[in-house]
Amino acid sequence: xxxxxxxxxxxxxxxxxxxxxxxxxxxxxxxxxxxxxxxxxxxxxxxxxxxxxxxxxxxxxxxxxxxxxxxxxxxxxxxxxxxxxxxxxxxxxxxxxxxxxxxxxxxxxxxxxxxxxxxxxxxxxxxxxxxxxxxxxxxxxxxxxxxxxxxxxxxxxxxxxxxxxxxxxxxxxxxxxxxxxxxxxxxxxxxxxxxxxxxxxxxxxxxxxxxxxxxxxxxxxxxxxxxxxxxxxxxxxxxxxxxxxxxxxxxxxxxxxxxxxxxxxxxxxxxxxxxxxxxxxxxxxxxxxxxxxxxxxxxxxxxxxxxxxxxxxxxxxxxxxxxxxxxxxxxxxxxxxxxxxxxxxxxxxxxxxxxxxxxxxxxxxxxxxxxxxxxxxxxxxxxx
Amino acid sequence: xxxxxxxxxxxxxxxxxxxxxxxxxxxxxxxxxxxxxxxxxxxxxxxxxxxxxxxxxxxxxxxxxxxxxxxxxxxxxxxxxxxxxxxxxxxxxxxxxxxxxxxxxxxxxxxxxxxxxxxxxxxxxxxxxxxxxxxxxxxxxxxxxxxxxxxxxxxxxxxxxxxxxxxxxxxxxxxxxxxxxxxxxxxxxxxxxxxxxxxxxxxxxxxxxxxxxxxxxxxxxxxxxxxxxxxxxxxxxxxxxxxxxxxxxxxxxxxxxxxxxxxxxxxxxxxxxxxxxxxxxxxxxxxxxxxxxxxxxxxxxxxxxxxxxxxxxxxxxxxxxxxxxxxxxxxxxxxxxxxxxxxxxxxxxxxxxxxxxxxxxxxxxxxxxxxxxxxxxxxxxxxx
Numbered sequence: 027x028x029x030x031x032x033x034x035x036x037x038x039x040x041x042x043x044x045x046x047x048x049x050x051x052x053x054x055x056x057x058x059x060x061x062x063x064x065x066x067x068x069x070x071x072x073x074x075x076x077x078x079x080x081x082x083x084x085x086x087x088x089x090x091x092x093x094x095x096x097x098x099x100x101x102x103x104x105x106x107x108x109x110x111x112x113x114x115x116x117x118x119x120x121x122x123x124x125x126x127x128x129x130x131x132x133x134x135x136x137x138x139x140x141x142x143x144x145x146x147x148x149x150x151x152x153x154x155x156x157x158x159x160x161x162x163x164x165x166x167x168x169x170x171x172x173x174x175x176x177x178x179x180x181x182x183x184x185x186x187x188x189x190x191x192x193x194x195x196x197x198x199x200x201x202x203x204x205x206x207x208x209x210x211x212x213x214x215x216x217x218x219x220x221x222x223x224x225x226x227x228x229x230x231x232x233x234x235x236x237x238x239x240x241x242x243x244x245x246x247x248x249x250x251x252x253x254x255x256x257x258x259x260x261x262x263x264x265x266x267x268x269x270x271x272x273x274x275x276x277x278x279x280x281x282x283x284x285x286x287x288x289x290x291x292x293x294x295x296x297x298x299x300x301x302x303x304x305x306x307x308x309x310x311x312x313x314x315x316x317x318x319x320x321x322x323x324x325x326x327x328x329x330x331x332x333x334x335x336x337x338x339x340x341x342x343x344x345x346x347x348x349x350x351x352x353x354x355x356x357x358x359x360x361x362x363x364x365x366x367x368x369x370x371x372x373x374x375x376x377x378x379x380x381x382x383x384x385x386x387x388x389x390x391x392x393x394x395x396x397x398x399x400x401x402x403x404x405x406x407x408x409x410x
Numbered sequence: 411x412x413x414x415x416x417x418x419x420x421x422x423x424x425x426x427x428x429x430x431x432x433x434x435x436x437x438x439x440x441x442x443x444x445x446x447x448x449x450x451x452x453x454x455x456x457x458x459x460x461x462x463x464x465x466x467x468x469x470x471x472x473x474x475x476x477x478x479x480x481x482x483x484x485x486x487x488x489x490x491x492x493x494x495x496x497x498x499x500x501x502x503x504x505x506x507x508x509x510x511x512x513x514x515x516x517x518x519x520x521x522x523x524x525x526x527x528x529x530x531x532x533x534x535x536x537x538x539x540x541x542x543x544x545x546x547x548x549x550x551x552x553x554x555x556x557x558x559x560x561x562x563x564x565x566x567x568x569x570x571x572x573x574x575x576x577x578x579x580x581x582x583x584x585x586x587x588x589x590x591x592x593x594x595x596x597x598x599x600x601x602x603x604x605x606x607x608x609x610x611x612x613x614x615x616x617x618x619x620x621x622x623x624x625x626x627x628x629x630x631x632x633x634x635x636x637x638x639x640x641x642x643x644x645x646x647x648x649x650x651x652x653x654x655x656x657x658x659x660x661x662x663x664x665x666x667x668x669x670x671x672x673x674x675x676x677x678x679x680x681x682x683x684x685x686x687x688x689x690x691x692x693x694x695x696x697x698x699x700x701x702x703x704x705x706x707x708x709x710x711x712x713x714x715x716x717x718x719x720x721x722x723x724x725x726x727x728x729x730x731x732x733x734x735x736x737x738x739x740x741x742x743x744x745x746x747x748x749x750x751x752x753x754x755x756x757x758x759x760x761x762x763x764x765x766x767x768x769x770x771x772x773x774x775x776x777x778x779x780x781x782x783x784x785x786x787x788x789x790x791x792x793x794x
Contacts, residue, residue, distance in 0.1 A: 047586050062558065174446065174792065189764060190574045190581070197574070201781040202431050227739055355611055357767075360744050365762045374774040378749045380573060383741075384764035391758050397585040405790055408558065 036151055037128035038094060040393035041072070045090040047397070063404045069093065070116065071108075075131075078103045084116055105137035109144050122407045126396060127152045136162065142169040142177045147407065149399040151183040151392050156270065157263035157279055163270055178403050183395030185264045186212070186386040191368050194382060195271055204373040205272050208338045212264045214364035214387035215248040215255040216287075216334040224316055224331040226359050235312035236305040243302065247364055251298040256287040261336045261347050268368075269338035269345055276345065285348035287334070319351040333358045357381055420535055421512035422478060424777035425456070429474035431781070447788045453477065454500065455492075459515075462487045468500055489521035493528050506791045510780060511536045520546065526553045526561045531791065533783040535567040535776050540654065541647035541663055547654055562787050567779030569648045570596070570770040575752050578766060579655055588757040589656050592722045596648045598748035598771035599632040599639040600671075600718040608700055608715040610743050619696035620689040627686065631748055635682040640671040645720050645731050652752075653722040653729055660729065669732035671718070703735040717742045741765055 048064045068087035072079045077098020081087045088096075103111070112123050125141050127134055127150035135155035138148050139162075156163050170179045185191045198205055211217045222238050239256075242248045248255045262279035269276055276282065286293075289308040292301055315332060323329030330351040335358060338345045352358045361367055366386025369379040385391050432448045452471035456463040461482025465471045472480075487495070496507050509525050511518055511534035519539035522532050523546075540547050554563045569575045582589055595601045606622050623640075626632045632639045646663035653660055660666065670677075673692040676685055699716060707713030714735040719742060722729045736742045745751055750770025753763040769775050 043586050062555070171446070188585075188758070190578050190766075193577075194574050197782045197785070198778075200785055201572075201778045202427050203778060355744060355746070357741075357744060360739060360741060362739070363762050374572070374778055375769050378747050378768060380766075380768035382574075382764075382766050384762060385759050394582075394585045394587060394758055398581045401581070401584055 035389040036392045036396070037072075037126075039389040040126065040128060040396050041069070041090060041093060043393050043397055044069075044400075048090060063408070067404075071112075072098075073103060073108070074098060075129075076102055080111070084121065105134060105140060109137075109140055109146065112146060113144050122147065122403075124149055124400065124403055126150070126400065128393075128396060130154060132158065138162075138179065139165045139169060142166065142179065145177055147177045147403050148179045148181075149396055149403060150179070150181045151187075151396050152181070153184045153260075153263045153267065156181060156184055157266040160270070160275055160277060178406060180399035180402055181267075182399050183392050185267050186366055186368060186382070186395075187388065188391035188393075188395035188398065189366065189368070189382050189384055189386055191268070191382060192271060194380070195268060195370065198370060198372055198380075199272065203375075205370060206339070206341050206373070207371040207379075208265075208268050208272065208340070208368070209371070209379075210265075210268075210336055210368040211333055211358055211361060211366055212261045212336050212368070212386065213255060213334065214366060214385065215242060215252075216258075216261065217361055217366060217386075218242055218247045218364040220331075220333050221361050221363065221365075223312070224319065224333075226331060226354060232316075234306065234309040236302070236309050239305060240302055243298070251301070253288050253293070253298070253301060258284040258286050258334075258347050261334070265336040265338055265345060265347060269340070272338070272340055274338065274340060274343065274345070282344075283346045283348065285334075287349075315349065322351055323354070328354065330354065331359050333361070357383070419773040420776045420780070421456075421510075423773040424510065424512060424780050425453070425474060425477060427777050427781055428453075428784075432474060447792070451788075455496075456482075457487060457492070458482060460486055464495070468505065489518060489524060493521075493524055493530065496530060497528050506531065506787075508533055508784065508787055510534070510784065512777075512780065514538060516542065522546075522563065523549045523553060526550065526563065529561055531561045531787050532563045532565075533780055533787060534563070534565045535571075535780050536565070537568045537644075537647045537651065540565060540568055541650040543662060544654070544659055562790060564783035564786055565651075566783050567776050569651050570750055570752060570766070570779075571772065572775035572777075572779035572782065573750065573752070573766050573768055573770055575652070575766060576655060578764065579652060579754065582754060582756055582764075583656065587759075589754060590723070590725050590757070591755040591763075592649075592652050592656065592724070592752070593755070593763075594649075594652075594720055594752040595717055595742055595745060595750055596645045596720050596752070596770065597639060597718065598750060598769065599626060599636075600642075600645065601745055601750060601770075602626055602631045602748040604715075604717050605745050605747065605749075607696070608703065608717075610715060610738060616700075618690065618693040620686070620693050623689060624686055627682070635685070637672050637677070637682070637685060642668040642670050642718075642731050645718070649720040649722055649729060649731060653724070656722070656724055658722065658724060658727065658729070666728075667730045667732065669718075671733070699733065706735055707738070712738065714738065715743050717745070741767070 048067060068084060069090055070081040070087055072093050078100050079088060079093060079096055079098045080100055116123055124147045130152055132154045135152050138155050141148055155166060166179055170176050182192050219238050219242055223235055239252050243252050259279055262284045266276050266279050292304055295301055295304060319332050320329035330353055332349055333352050335350045336347040357367060365383055367383040369381045371379045432451060452468060453474055454465040454471055456477050462484050463472060463477060463480055463482045464484055500507055508531045514536055516538045519536050522539050525532055539550060550563055554560050566576050603622050603626055607619055623636050627636050643663055646668045650660050650663050676688055679685060703716050704713035714737055716733055717736050719734045720731040741751060749767055751767040753765045755763045
């Protein structure tokens with residue numbers, strides 16, 4: 027899914043949302059619910075890759091309204107320096123320090139253990155810490171479950187943006203249900219592509235695959251280079267996070283079969299433009315798959331449809347990401363627009379899975395997922 | 411949806427689940443995650459309508475394994491006595507006291523303000539406190555938001571059993587999203603009836619309405635008297651809770667249009683048996699509605715289907731429960747078995763709603779919802 031233009035789309039959106047939530051509104055009747063403790067939040071630093079904006083002390087925090095107009099007043103800061111600066115300027119336990127990571131930086135992800143060991147809570151939309159090596163995941167979870175006063179880490183928006191996916195999975199496990207299988211359409215851009223390439227109701231004119239890719243890119247549904255979505259890596263990362271939270275050990279997003287939708291000869295050709303120019307030559311392959319799926323039905327307009335699905339079978343330990351043919355009654359078939367869908371097959375839910383679906387990408391809903399986590403941290407640690 | 415036979419189905423299931431969670435299992439490799447603090451939970455009372463089983467002191471709590479085999483050792487206890495006994499035997503703030511209500515009793519529901527004012531947390535599956543008069547709802551919420559140290563009330567399983575419905579709605583609101591509309595198939599038994607009466611794929615032989623009601627009752631999908639489901643009151647109560655949590659003021663479940671599926675002449679006839687015997691005389695009415703829905707499609711097998719839907723339009727303030735004709739692509743049309751579906755139309759989610767669907771009734775998933783709430787209370791108040 028496309029990012030909001032400019033650096034830090036999710037970060038900016040998050041700070042805007044926080045400003046709205048912490049401002050007393052007197053003119054509207056339907057003001058957003060302010061959460062308990064919101065008025066005690068102080069913004070003390072906004073960090074960018076090239077500069078940082080920092081409050082000199084707790085008595086002069088940054089303005090939630092004005093931060094975006096201010097230039098960074100200091101050079102960029104490394105995670106180690108940041109930790110030292112935060113813990114010395116705002117020594118715990120008198121204040122709770124929360125780092126909010128809206129980047130996709132591996133460097134920052136690798137610093138979570140440092141943050142956490144220093145007593146700093148982490149709220150993050152960054153998939154890297156949880157979907158790269160198993161050891162980083164384990165280390166983070168070891169620190170955050172070590173004792174009753176451990177710092178907290180929340181990363182709801184690393185899977186499905188603001189949708190309650192990880193919290194739902196965690197609750198299933200914590201309450202003693204047994205999760206057999208997790209399955210989903212986990213990419214907004216690939217959902218959009220397949221829902222348009224093979225819609226459930228054949229009212230639209232069917233167009234070749236490449237024209238949908240072109241359209242999706244034009245509309246901002248894919249990354250500027252659509253191959254970043256078509257590789258399936260983003261879906262694989264989400265699936266790794268889900269499977270690990272459910273207890274599986276996985277070396278990383280390349281440790282299991284992931285079907286790339288990039289034709290092999292185009293994997294490394296030039297730029298996005300070059301890729302899109304050459305993609306139509308491969309339309310016949312997708313067309314053959316479409317006809318194959320359609321032929322599996324029981325009558326005209328009753329065929330199966332193609333969807334791009336990630337599956338973690340926790341009973342067998344199998345995990346994979348691929349194009350599948352699904353029956354028209356399947357919830358995957360009925361998806362529209364760029365909606366994501368996550369299905370949990372569990373012991374207690376029985377023959378029908380617990381399903382959560384909706385927009386799983388975009389700055390607004392991702393920032394909202396981060397905000398939800400921040401509220402949970404504040405509820406648990408208290409803010410007075 | 412049918413209750414587990416015998417008194418206190420959800421209560422028994424909950425205690426069984428709690429026993430499993432708080433027991434160290436050494437033989438299985440896939441043991442349930444034990445939540446932090448589980449080992450510090452003491453069961454001090456099991457209350458039934460006719461008797462009560464109480465621990466004399468914190469040093470000799472009831473056995474989570476043995477409670478069901480023990481007869482109540484004391485007479486039933488009224489809410490006032492219970493409060494006095496709990497707060498004097500286990501004086502706060504040294505211990506957190508949590509009352510778990512798995513009844514559907516109005517009397518107990520009306521005592522929540524007393525419990526809460528006495529510093530006792532409430533976790534409940536009981537719809538009554540939140541779906542009856544607006545003033546009781548307001549009083550409960552006033553107490554639980556009065557100050558940072560207020561006791562907590564959680565009632566996730568009062569709507570959609572263990573599914574994350576209220577927590578999702580709350581997070582949308584708390585993070586500043588604007589909820590336009592909440593819509594859903596909110597009854598397992600009515601979902602089962604309509605999914606079978608008008609399945610999306612017409613592979614089954616279509617049977618008259620009354621035969622589905624009979625079958626649903628026989629399989630335990632409805633209450634012993636199906637009229638308890640067909641009246642729509644249970645759906646209305648869930649809708650009241652959702653709408654109120656979203657900020658609406660509603661006098662009660664009879665303060666808005668609720669379409670009863672009980673033919674008027676049969677509303678007060680004899681018992682369930684008598685009702686079921688006379689129901690076939692009204693099959694023609696439902697058949698006419700089925701044909702009407704079917705005729706709205708664009709070709710054979712493309713017609714609309716009937717579903718029983720509750721809607722709260724927060725923008726207009728309209729709330730209602732009724733049979734509606736939905737297009738075949740609608741997520742409501744694709745429901746199977748007795749699954750519930752809740753859709754949240756919001757500002758940030760845009761053109762496609764956030765949807766949660768799955769089993770919304772049954773002792774196991776309801777008890778799991780109660781357990782999830784208990785864990786949240788423990789996480790917030792700490793248990794050491």
